[in-house]
Amino acid sequence: MTFHSMWAELLPIGRSSASGGYRRFAWTEADADCRAWFEQQARGRGLAYETDRNGNQWAWLGDPARGDAVVTGSHLDSVPDGGAFDGPLGVVSAFAALDELRRRGARFTKPLGIVNFGDEEGARFGLACVGSRLTAGALTVEQAHRLTDAEGITLPQAMEAAGYDPDAIGADPHRLDRIGAFVELHVEQGRALDLSGDRIGIAGAIWPHGRWRFDFRGEANHAGTTRLADRRDPMLSYAQTVLAARREAELAGAVATFGKIAVEPNGVNAVPSLVRGWLDSRAADQESLDAVVGGVKKAAREYAAAHGVDLDVERESFTPVVEFDHALRDELARILATGTDLTVPVLGTGAGHDAGILSGRVPTAMLFVRNPTGVSHSPAEFAAEDDCVAGVTALADALEGLACT
Template sequence: MTFHDMWAELLPVGRDSASGGYRRFAWTEADADCRAWFAAQAEGRGLRLETDRNGNQWAWLGDPAAGDAVVTGSHLDSVPDGGAFDGPLGVVSAFAALDELRGRGARFTRPLGIVNFGDEEGARFGLACVGSRLTAGLLTREQAHRLTDGDGITLPRAMEAAGHDPDALGPDPERLARIGAFVELHIEQGRALDLSGDRVGIASAIWPHGRWRFDFAGEANHAGTTRPTDRRDPMLPYAETVLAARREAELAGAVATFGKIAVEPNGVNAIPSLVRGWLDSRATDQAGLDAVVAGVEKAARAYADAHGVDLDVVRESFTPVVEFDHALRGELARILGRDAGLRVPVLDTGAGHDAGILSGRVPTAMLFVRNPTGVSHSPAESATEDDCAAGVLALADVLEGLACT
């Protein structure tokens, strides 16, 4: 099955007909369909399929117990109304790269694994990279069991409904010890490659980033009869805080986004009793990130006090700066640089990835494929067929250099 065939087969799964975006959320029917697709691709290539204790899928060529395995892949879940490429491009390209190497007659000297990490986007339970965090020991079973979606369904309940045992969740050091290198291919979530005219790039680092929940608690009341001076309206300090986040980010050369909000009681003719907003902030270094978040919280508390509203701020997740393994990164540059006509720039990114989570446990690296619009987490996300093909060939070259004679 060619890259085009695999892509066409996966494309309809979890797609919303109205928005054109994807809703492939963890432990849902769409997620199950994606997992079934992955299993079928593995079976069709004679690979051994495993689903680990944390719900991640692994397809193996060779015996992983031999150790020093080379692993590639990404994820298949999506953000709400996300694009087609974020995650799936890396998984489809992994299978296509294996096909390319078999077509070359490559002889593997190390085990090769292709992985589909579960719940990378965190769209349902609010925490990104759940599958890889659990595997790396960065999320405990107890913490995972407390995760709840917007409908009040806990992660354990959702997993049980999908046929997976939530009591098995936890660190998987033995599995990680088998991996000698992990290389994740991903669409670029920006326009650096488009502006430079390059089809493929190598990642140098991931910015430090995190998510903070701001709970503004006021007093519910009638929207038509309550005088402005008698109101404790949490929507007002929340709105001012959104603007403050933009100002603080611009001052620090960073980014800060309130992209999710929950309002209670959420009535058109009712003053809210609670406004809960989630801040996503990222910066090139830790000092810049700390400055942005501290500035936003300081402004939020001042606005809340001015309106007689209580404020609680909770850090829900955080990932420090990730410097990808320098030796592995250098090896990728050497392998790809053998083609005198291929220029492979090195660039950093503000987007988080499973590769970043695993970087503290195994040597990791990333390849980026050009995104002409620079848009991601949106149906407008795109890559040309030629650029996808270039990504597959680059990944195949890397896997050949790392895992074959």
């Protein structure tokens, strides 16, 4: 199959007719359809197919037991009403790159793997990169079993309902020992390439980032009869904290976002008893990130105290700065520049990826494909067809240089 036919086949899965965005959440029907698509692509190319203990899917050319496999791929799940390219572009491009190498008559001297990591976005259970975190031992079985979705369904219950064994999950060092290098292709989540005029970029580092839950607890009361002076309204403290997050991020040259909120009792005519908001913050270095989150927490406590509201803050996830393997990064730059006048800029990114999770265990690198809008996690996310094809070619060149020499 061509890149275009694969893309067209995958495109309708999990797409909302109302928003035009995608709702491919972990262990749902849409997720199962994506998994079936991956398995079909693998078996249709004569690749050895397997699903690991954490629900990640693998397709192999050659024997991975050798321990020097070159692996590529990404993920197929999405954020709520996300775009088409974030994740799937890397998986579709992986199969297309293999097809291109076969057309070239490339002779593989190392095993080649293609992977679809499960639950990368964390849209359902609130934690990103669950599949890769479990595999790398960055998420314990106990922690994973405590994850729940908005309906109160636990991760084990969701996995079991989807036909997987939740008691089998956990660190998988034997599998990671198979990998000699992992290269993830991804649509750029920003406009650096569009501004520079380049189609392809190489990742330099992932900013440190995390998610914090702020619970503002006040007192439920009648919106029409309760005097303003008598209220313990947690919404006021939350709203002021949202503004504080923007202020702290601007001061530090970082980003901070309250993008998710839950309110109880959530009535139009009721003063809330609880406002729960989730902060996502990212910065170029740890010191800046600490300054932002520390400033937001300090402001939140001051606002809560002023309104007679109780506050609890819990860090739900955190990923330190990831410096991708310099030797692998430089080798990719050399391969992509060989015989061409192609310039491949090295970019930092504030977005987390499975490649970042694996970087502590295996040499990893990333390729970015130009996104002219700079928009991501939205139906407006976009990459032009010729840029996608350029990404396939670049990935094929990289894999040929790494696995066929």
